Amino acid sequence: CIPAYSEAILGLKEVVPTAKHDDDCAICLNPLADIAGPDHKKDDAAATSMLRAMPCSHIFHQHCIFQWLHRNAVCPLCRYQLPTTFDDEDTEVEEDEEE
DSSP, X not given: OOOBXXXXXXXXXXXXXXXXXXXXXXTTOSBTTOTTOXXXXXXXXXXXXXXXXXXXXXXXXHXXXXXXXXXXXXXXXXXXXXXXXXXXXXXXXXXXXXX
């Protein structure tokens, strides 16, 4: 597994939880309305964190998707590929070859 590029992970769109988020997080299987995710107590600072949306529009707890993407650069539902550190290295090599 190849991790996603850190800037791509941090750049995921923040989503404010609303009543329409009645689904479960596909990673931890807890309700999206429980924005703390499974690894945090309700009074934890992470309990006030946002949900995050992938470019493919799938929504996850921030903690869950960040952990996932640090191990695997694809959406756990549809396998949408986020940029990886290796993608950047390939781009730099291609730019050097063009010069």
